[in-house]
Amino acid sequence: MVGVGLIGSGFMGKCHAIAWSAVGAVFPEAGRPRLVHLGEVDAHLARRRAEEFGFARASGDWRAVIADPEVDVVSLTAPNQFHAEMAIAALRAGKHVWCEKPMAPGFVDAEAMARAAEASDRVAVLGYNYIQSPAVRHIGALLEEGAIGEVNHLRIEMDEDFMADPDAPFFWKHEAASGYGALDDFAVHPLSLISVLFGRVARVICDMAMPYADRRTHDGIRRAVETYDVASVLMRLENGMPATLQVNRAAWGRKGRIAVQIFGSRGSILFDQERFNELRLYVTSDRPAEQGYRTILIGPQHQPYGVFVPAPGHGLGFNDLKIIECRELLSRIAGRPARLIGFAEGLEIERTVHAMARSFREGRWAKVR
Numbered sequence: 408m409v410g411v412g413l414i415g416s417g418f419m420g421k422c423h424a425i426a427w428s429a430v431g432a433v434f435p436e437a438g439r440p441r442l443v444h445l446g447e448v449d450a451h452l453a454r455r456r457a458e459e460f461g462f463a464r465a466s467g468d469w470r471a472v473i474a475d476p477e478v479d480v481v482s483l484t485a486p487n488q489f490h491a492e493m494a495i496a497a498l499r500a501g502k503h504v505w506c507e508k509p510m511a512p513g514f515v516d517a518e519a520m521a522r523a524a525e526a527s528d529r530v531a532v533l534g535y536n537y538i539q540s541p542a543v544r545h546i547g548a549l550l551e552e553g554a555i556g557e558v559n560h561l562r563i564e565m566d567e568d569f570m571a572d573p574d575a576p577f578f579w580k581h582e583a584a585s586g587y588g589a590l591d592d593f594a595v596h597p598l599s600l601i602s603v604l605f606g607r608v609a610r611v612i613c614d615m616a617m618p619y620a621d622r623r624t625h626d627g628i629r630r631a632v633e634t635y636d637v638a639s640v641l642m643r644l645e646n647g648m649p650a651t652l653q654v655n656r657a658a659w660g661r662k663g664r665i666a667v668q669i670f671g672s673r674g675s676i677l678f679d680q681e682r683f684n685e686l687r688l689y690v691t692s693d694r695p696a697e698q699g700y701r702t703i704l705i706g707p708q709h710q711p712y713g714v715f716v717p718a719p720g721h722g723l724g725f726n727d728l729k730i731i732e733c734r735e736l737l738s739r740i741a742g743r744p745a746r747l748i749g750f751a752e753g754l755e756i757e758r759t760v761h762a763m764a765r766s767f768r769e770g771r772w773a774k775v776r
Contacts, residue, residue: 409737410443412472412502414493415484416456419507419534423482424460425726426733433714434734440480446472473497480505480530480740487591488584491516495523498531505736507534509595510750510757512586517757524750530739533753535599537665538746539731541709541723542686546669546676547604554690556673561605561650563597563668565680566661570618570636577622581632588634590615590760593654597665598756599748604669607645607755612772613763614639618657640763663725684722 411427413420424442431439442462447453450467457465464475469485472478473496480503483493491511497504504524510517510533524531537543550558570580579585586592590613601608615635624630640652655661665680674690677700687700705712706719711734715727732747739745748756759775766773 408438409440409740410475410477410479411440411462411482412444412446412475412478412480413442413460413462413482413484414446414469414472415486416445416447416452416460417484420456420482420484421460422726422729423484423505423534423733424462426729427482428461429730430733430737433730434711437734437737440737441477443477444472444475469493470496473500473502478502480736483507484534486579487512487586491520494520494531498523498527498529501527501529503530503736503740505532505534505733508599508753508756509533509586509591509760510753512584512591514757514761517754521750521754530736531750532736532739532747533750534729534732535596535748535753536725536728536732537596537680538599538603538748539728539735540680540683541705541712542678542683543600543603544746545703545705545709546667546678546686549676549688550604550669554673554688555669555671555675556691558605558648558669558671560670561601561644561648561668562666562670563600563650564653564655564664564666565593565597566653566655566658566664566666567593568657568659568661570656571659573619573622575622577624577630577632581622581630581634583633585634587638587760587764588615588617589636589638589654589656590763591757593656594638594640594652594760594763595756597652597654597667598759600665600667601644601650602748602752602756603746605644605646605648605650608642608650608759608762608775609645610643610772610774611759611763611766612641613766615764615767638763638767 444464445457445462446469453465481497483506616637636656642650667678669676677687707713735745762773762775
């Protein structure tokens, strides 16, 4: 059985813990991993989380998790600025790595992570769970079979409102050390969908905005915000297709929206992550009197939905995508084909994000490569 170490036990740490606990029940062929060692910022929190999540051991030092001989794979869910040091240390120690996105705030660190993965014989992947959605998989199948003809335009947006309140306090995602802001916090998810559905981005022009220039700290002091919550990007993909990307972390009313609009010569496809158990399809092959968007409800015929629920209309959730991702990781560790974004592919996403930021600084189009 694979031995699991977890570094970080916040929102995404709990998602990873749930996935490791459930993957064997949902996908019996994956086996049942052992929850070996949990690391946190202090020993007390580590012990509490280990008891809650079911890990056998706990430590206030993340290095102890990596050094544990019973740990085969490390789930890395610490804040972005620690990803590079932790991931590289784990790979050099001979551990597989499942690191939450983005790779790192700095491109040099992301490159170092990719080099460490290439130099090792270990599996190193990133937590892009939205590519695991049965709806997204079906969109890929529709595109492959030419259901909407030749695709000529893509629009993709990601919006949430967890930074919409101007009175909300300053926290670590407002620090420049965490990255650019919405670009590497949010845009990487739409870019992961573009990567699996259409391939690489060739060039970009980007604008960013900071809705609130400062926020109060917990001490009541006003501190300057160092990241951008809004970004708008024009893109040209390597296949020549034009695309637009818009991301916003301060969009009141939006909770988890990734809206995808794909337009082709014979139809279009619409998808919204807030309603991610359905997609909408328009095809010109319908009789003119009946032409219109049809809603396709995701069900057992859209795998791997059926291994969770045997009936349509019941719906999957966010954590279910993480369980699917965990199964894909275990498949790759076992040497089987898997739908994942590894460090090499992830580096291309990081390269695109940094090209966007460069475009914003220089006020002009920027090539990704």
